[in-house]
Amino acid sequence: MKIKVGVIFGGESVEHEVSIISAIQAMNKMDQEKYEIIPIYITKNREWYTGEMLRDIETYQDMDLIKKYAKNVVLYFKKGRFVLQSKGLFKRVVKEIDLAFPIVHGTNVEDGVLQGYLQTIGIPFVGSDVYASVVGQDKIYMKQVFESEGLPITNYTWFYDVDYKEDSDRVIDKVSKLKFPVIIKPATLGSSVGIHTAHNEEELIDAIDDAIRYDNRIVVEEMVANLTEVNISVLGNYEHQSTSEIEQVLSAQDFLTYEEKYIGKGKMKGKGGFVKSSKGMLSASRKIPAEIDEKLASDVRKYAVDAFRAIGSSGVCRIDFLIDQKKKKAYINEINSIPGSLAFYLWEPTGKKYTELLDDMINVAIKDYKKRISKVHSFDSNILAGFAGSKGLKGLKK
Ligand SMILES: Nc1ncnc2c1ncn2[C@@H]1O[C@H](COP(=O)(O)OP(=O)(O)O)[C@@H](O)[C@H]1O
Ligand SMILES: [Mg+2]
Numbered sequence: 412m413k414i415k416v417g418v419i420f421g422g423e424s425v426e427h428e429v430s431i432i433s434a435i436q437a438m439n440k441m442d443q444e445k446y447e448i449i450p451i452y453i454t455k456n457r458e459w460y461t462g463e464m465l466r467d468i469e470t471y472q473d474m475d476l477i478k479k480y481a482k483n484v485v486l487y488f489k490k491g492r493f494v495l496q497s498k499g500l501f502k503r504v505v506k507e508i509d510l511a512f513p514i515v516h517g518t519n520v521e522d523g524v525l526q527g528y529l530q531t532i533g534i535p536f537v538g539s540d541v542y543a544s545v546v547g548q549d550k551i552y553m554k555q556v557f558e559s560e561g562l563p564i565t566n567y568t569w570f571y572d573v574d575y576k577e578d579s580d581r582v583i584d585k586v587s588k589l590k591f592p593v594i595i596k597p598a599t600l601g602s603s604v605g606i607h608t609a610h611n612e613e614e615l616i617d618a619i620d621d622a623i624r625y626d627n628r629i630v631v632e633e634m635v636a637n638l639t640e641v642n643i644s645v646l647g648n649y650e651h652q653s654t655s656e657i658e659q660v661l662s663a664q665d666f667l668t669y670e671e672k673y674i675g676k677g678k679m680k681g682k683g684g685f686v687k688s689s690k691g692m693l694s695a696s697r698k699i700p701a702e703i704d705e706k707l708a709s710d711v712r713k714y715a716v717d718a719f720r721a722i723g724s725s726g727v728c729r730i731d732f733l734i735d736q737k738k739k740k741a742y743i744n745e746i747n748s749i750p751g752s753l754a755f756y757l758w759e760p761t762g763k764k765y766t767e768l769l770d771d772m773i774n775v776a777i778k779d780y781k782k783r784i785s786k787v788h789s790f791d792s793n794i795l796a797g798f799a800g801s802k803g804l805k806g807l808k809k
Contacts, residue, residue, distance in 0.1 A: 424517030522548030597626030
């Protein structure tokens with residue numbers, strides 16, 4: 412019997428469109444002999460839909476079509492089964508699912524929020540659990556974990572928007588202890604949204620003013636000079652890990668912008684801001700393998716595995732590095748728990764086809780799930796019985 416895989420994508424995130432592209436690519440590459448693929452699309456308004464039409468990229472040009480022809484559903488646990496049930500007056504089970512495969516990017520979905528829901532209803536799912544997802548999305552938590560594990564990161568500081576609003580001088584003083592130029596980032600966004608570089612205090616103030624529009628926590632870090640950016644993917648879980656080929660990301664700008672990452676040079680946005688190139692992360696200009704010496708490459712591989720384990724990731728992650736080519740030093744920039752295109756293009760040069768990678772991810776998920784349910788999660792207790800028996804709810808009232 413085929414395993415029923417519910418591929419969940421979209422969601423209320425600035426990377427909504429990129430997620431659609433990543434998910435459609437993956438659904439096309441999943442082994443149709445082994446898996447029954449059920450697309451589950453979350454709109455920007457947080458409505459869940461399913462239906463075969465959601466596997467076709469053209470569908471997303473017209474949201475009205477989706478509302479009319481796809482099934483509006485909820486995913487939940489019912490009589491020992493995970494089901495997609497239609498909403499409205501006549502509720503019925505539209506599909507049953509064995510395993511969820513989130514292919515989502517960004518806040519509200521990749522950051523543990525969706526994973527929390529999946530864990531709450533108890534469905535096995537591919538990729539990092541809640542804890543790893545949270546840390547993987549938050550540029551401050553991530554740095555704190557890496558730092559405490561002795562992994563190389565750039566010097567940084569962070570603050571809340573209220574700290575800045577109440578006493579901006581104190582915040583500027585704190586940041587000025589870093590060496591300019593610095594880069595200012597909202598803690599939990601992705602795709603270079605709200606990120607600016609600053610070469611002096613004046614630019615710093617402008618940058619902070621913009622960054623606090625996006626997040627209440629801001630991280631400021633020193634810029635790496637003589638920069639070469641490389642990325643690597645890690646596959647596995649806390650027990651076993653393997654590493655992909657290393658890519659070098661080429662960029663004309665100070666840093667990769669949203670357009671560069673996902674749209675590619677000269678590509679236009681289609682109707683409704685949708686990306687026409689449909690290539691996802693493939694459209695960023697890259698060199699595989701990266702042109703770095705073997706010592707740096709082996710540092711990158713080692714730090715990537717250490718970072719993956721430090722946050723307890725699972726499935727496929729992409730770990731991004733900033734290299735100072737003069738100092739020959741690699742710094743971990745960030746970990747992406749659900750990378751664009753699931754980083755398949757970093758695995759193909761190692762001989763692992765995308766179909767096989769997806770297979771591996773599903774197998775890891777099944778192993779993780781078995782491990783998780785084998786741990787003790789509850790113990791018999793008569794606390795509630797005693798509570799209800801003696802005082803009932805009255806005990807709670809003043
Ligand atoms: N400390 C740094 N030094 C130099 N460049 C940086 C630094 N941090 C980020 N960048 C540049 O900014 C880009 C986006 O920053 P990143 O932290 O990766 O945010 P995002 O989550 O948006 O990808 C990076 O790809 C890199 O080009
Ligand atoms: Mg990045």
